[in-house]
Amino acid sequence: MINLSQAKPSELREMIRGNQLVKPTAGMAGGYAQANLAILKKEHAFDFLLFCQRNPKPCPLLDVTEAGSPVPKFAAPSGDIRTDIPKYRIYKHGELAEEVTDITDYWKDDMVAFLIGCSFTFEHALLNNNISVRHIEEDRNVPMYKTNISCIEAGIFHGKMVVSMRPIPQKDVVRAVQVTSRFPDVHGAPVHIGDPGAIGIKDIQKPDFGDSVTIREGEVPVFWACGVTPQSIAMETKPSIMITHAPGYMFITDIRDEKLGVI
Amino acid sequence: MINLSQAKPSELREMIRGNQLVKPTAGMAGGYAQANLAILKKEHAFDFLLFCQRNPKPCPLLDVTEAGSPVPKFAAPSGDIRTDIPKYRIYKHGELAEEVTDITDYWKDDMVAFLIGCSFTFEHALLNNNISVRHIEEDRNVPMYKTNISCIEAGIFHGKMVVSMRPIPQKDVVRAVQVTSRFPDVHGAPVHIGDPGAIGIKDIQKPDFGDSVTIREGEVPVFWACGVTPQSIAMETKPSIMITHAPGYMFITDIRDEKLGVI
Numbered sequence: 001m002i003n004l005s006q007a008k009p010s011e012l013r014e015m016i017r018g019n020q021l022v023k024p025t026a027g028m029a030g031g032y033a034q035a036n037l038a039i040l041k042k043e044h045a046f047d048f049l050l051f052c053q054r055n056p057k058p059c060p061l062l063d064v065t066e067a068g069s070p071v072p073k074f075a076a077p078s079g080d081i082r083t084d085i086p087k088y089r090i091y092k093h094g095e096l097a098e099e100v101t102d103i104t105d106y107w108k109d110d111m112v113a114f115l116i117g118c119s120f121t122f123e124h125a126l127l128n129n130n131i132s133v134r135h136i137e138e139d140r141n142v143p144m145y146k147t148n149i150s151c152i153e154a155g156i157f158h159g160k161m162v163v164s165m166r167p168i169p170q171k172d173v174v175r176a177v178q179v180t181s182r183f184p185d186v187h188g189a190p191v192h193i194g195d196p197g198a199i200g201i202k203d204i205q206k207p208d209f210g211d212s213v214t215i216r217e218g219e220v221p222v223f224w225a226c227g228v229t230p231q232s233i234a235m236e237t238k239p240s241i242m243i244t245h246a247p248g249y250m251f252i253t254d255i256r257d258e259k260l261g262v263i
Numbered sequence: 264m265i266n267l268s269q270a271k272p273s274e275l276r277e278m279i280r281g282n283q284l285v286k287p288t289a290g291m292a293g294g295y296a297q298a299n300l301a302i303l304k305k306e307h308a309f310d311f312l313l314f315c316q317r318n319p320k321p322c323p324l325l326d327v328t329e330a331g332s333p334v335p336k337f338a339a340p341s342g343d344i345r346t347d348i349p350k351y352r353i354y355k356h357g358e359l360a361e362e363v364t365d366i367t368d369y370w371k372d373d374m375v376a377f378l379i380g381c382s383f384t385f386e387h388a389l390l391n392n393n394i395s396v397r398h399i400e401e402d403r404n405v406p407m408y409k410t411n412i413s414c415i416e417a418g419i420f421h422g423k424m425v426v427s428m429r430p431i432p433q434k435d436v437v438r439a440v441q442v443t444s445r446f447p448d449v450h451g452a453p454v455h456i457g458d459p460g461a462i463g464i465k466d467i468q469k470p471d472f473g474d475s476v477t478i479r480e481g482e483v484p485v486f487w488a489c490g491v492t493p494q495s496i497a498m499e500t501k502p503s504i505m506i507t508h509a510p511g512y513m514f515i516t517d518i519r520d521e522k523l524g525v526i
Contacts, residue, residue, distance in 0.1 A: 046309040181526040263444040
């Protein structure tokens, strides 16, 4: 049995392409960055690229493909965006229409794929600093919340930021800010520390996406911008078609986590 | 007489708008970021935005305007991109056609303006670290060179990177890397340290743009990606029209230098 955490990104993408690995990708290809996906028609590509430029915390770009090319040539030159994610979501006019394991039938020559950095990279950095990550400890998906923080709009794209939350012991909060600040391409520093109500979260135990996790005495909820934001934006903006990964089922790139550190 | 280094960005932009201040902007509005300019027609805007995303060291974006709007609403909400730069360059089909102090007559409803970070911000940070900046000492323009480093192409845009050079005492080279790494939005860390020949520079005393400066015994030439790169790219790519600032005549933003520090 292949050790998924030790496997090379290209090996894992090949297994995923053959539908041999239809599962969340957390923990696979340790040390390599994974990515969120958003695919749009070329007519919306400038607006979305501008949206990402204006909102680099929820939407830090790792790669953008040429229109019609399914190859993310910088993030994974041997990859194919149509087949190398274990599970995709098809949004039509802002509604989730279908979940599929291959989007070859949906792919058109005027589509552009955006690969957006994923928090797995900075979670690895937190763990290396002896700051534990609760949802990993509890073997759950990270809790994610819609906030009252407006993204900066660009063309047709607008909406609220989605954040992920990790409870951090009070004594480690400053270090958590420092550690994640090194990685702006995977959401970077937190967007908020403490009171969930201040960013419009009513009940910390009821996340809008993912699972709830235990917050212990002496721990502070710390919130990072989240790569699920584009899906929430799609639901508000309602483009005729937008294809994304299913939350947790990411694209595994050839980019080393540490290469994303700014210093 | 107004003290230009202490004046507010909005005051200076108003003077520039009235053609009362047709001079290089170095040293004006101390503590505020200045910006390089590139204006293109909307049909080329996606390609150029993608070029900037793929080449963040020479082309870090501070703001991108909506097509047809001359207002850089994030970098300077009270600014007007058509009048607030002391001197512009008009490139037609890759040739420098004219230098003007106002581009209102050239402005069209399908134009998009890109404001790109400028090295003044990190030079200020070097000075605050007691690392002197030779061309400021010698009251010259920074020396800039075409290199053999290829930018990553995007659509029609391709070409070589332009770099600026500052001689740094051997003992300060590591600190210079650290200090400038904090500011990725104004070119960030150097792209090369030492041997000019290794990046295709034949004669360090003959810059392609700007002035030559003295390199003293025990100093190392250190090279940073430069915001003049888009002008060099324009000359190779030859879009029907591209409007830029004249080197040294920058756009003064309302953004505080320190707000651009990633940590």
